[in-house]
Amino acid sequence: MSETQGYAALVAARAPALLRLAVMLTGDRTEAEDLLQATLLRTLRHADRIAAMAAPAAYLRRALVHEHVSGVRRLGRRVRTTPLEGQDVADDQTPKADQRDATWRLLSTLPRQQRAVLVLRFYEDLPDRDIAAALGCSEPTVRSNASRALATLRTRLTQTEEVRP
């Protein structure tokens, strides 16, 4: 298998996980698909080098996060679509369902870097060291962003709860 073929197989295998990560980062199905597309376009030129890496999956994840957080991607704003959510998760009748949904909505109000930290920590289960590597920042910056993001969510969740009739 050539390295180009290796890259193709790699991205095909990792694509579902990358798209899930993109959904968590963007909060939007369409934006996530665009983000994945843009990331793969950007990494394609380094296909041979990526395929030869010891940890190519981590590289792709880092590229995706960087693509999102850096805001380099400028595919043009389009009408934002809102997927009809809820039915697929309607079976989940945990007492925290309302809080969980509110949390998901409030994630969209966070700065991209802060949201990325939360996604990498609580969705990808990455340690701060790896989060820092993915974001290209220091570990203290990761902790600082996480702390601010959680504080913001805490405040806004409380406000949401208080205004509910």
Add this chain to the structure above:
Amino acid sequence: MTQLTDEDLGDLLTEAFAAHEHLADPDLAVAIASAPGRPRHRGRVLLAAAAAVALVAVGTSYVVTRGSEQALLSDPDRPGPTTVGDHEPPLPPLETDAENRAAAVREADRVAAVLAAYPGAHETDAAGVPELDDTTLSSVHPQGHTVVRSRFWTVSGATASGVAHWYAAHPPAGFRSGGRNAVGGQGDGRTWIYEVDDTQPGVDQLTGSGTSVELQTTNRSAGVGVRATVSTVWLPARPVASFVQDVSSIDVRSTHVRYGRQVGRTHRSFTVSAAADMLRAAVAFNDLPGMTPIPLPCPMMRDLYTDRIVFHTATGDVSAVGTSSACGSGMVVRRDGHLVSPQLGAASTLRDVLGLHH
């Protein structure tokens, strides 16, 4: 609202992320990955059509074996889905709801036919013992998943209590009644109905399949009225989509919340990648039965376990999210984010295999 701790927020975030994984269509992801150099068109049809060509070079054919886009992705020049070769684990025999229900009908009829009658009892129909109509039944079974058969008798020269104790001492073969303390009852202030429940050992009467018998007796103006009600619960069949084969890894996240004066949380997260362990887990998962809806609420929840198990397979991801408490456990299955009914029961066997001893 109480102040949320960082850990609370972490749990909420984990749940929120898990609940929205279905937004990521894995088929589309593979299609995007297979055609990164092409302009991305809005709409799945165009994108899928472009991907159909690119997939030839990539050589990932498994995506075409499933999903609604199969026709869109078909390409005469591309190898078809692999249908030969060994898949591990082999799929268990597939069931259907109709077959399961038919089996329950046979079992309920069989048990009803062999019910013992109190010596000297005279069999009648429902109209012959109107005091023991359906509203008096105490047993609760899953709606829509229970086959019910009833028989009625009248007895002269005996008391309802005496007849009930006789039935408690003579459960049908394969059942047990609870012995001397088996006789219970209910009353409305005017009449009293004695009750004996016969159950099959080892069967979870709340959520599992199986047959139970509820015996009722009541004193009448002349003699005793007797009703025997056989209830057989049948389990919903699992569709092919809810099984896993050819697992490449398993991601496990488990949270244990213990309520009380101090709420305690324990998190575990790990990946199973050893071939033997993956196969054992896959076999255990495929052996889980479908689960009927739990008809009763669970008022006391001191411990709550939430497990999220994701099987990464050659044909996509299958996730099983389960909660278990003192009242039972069930797992919600999703394939590539899409809900696959029914829920699965008896999930403790899978947890044991994965080392999630609760």
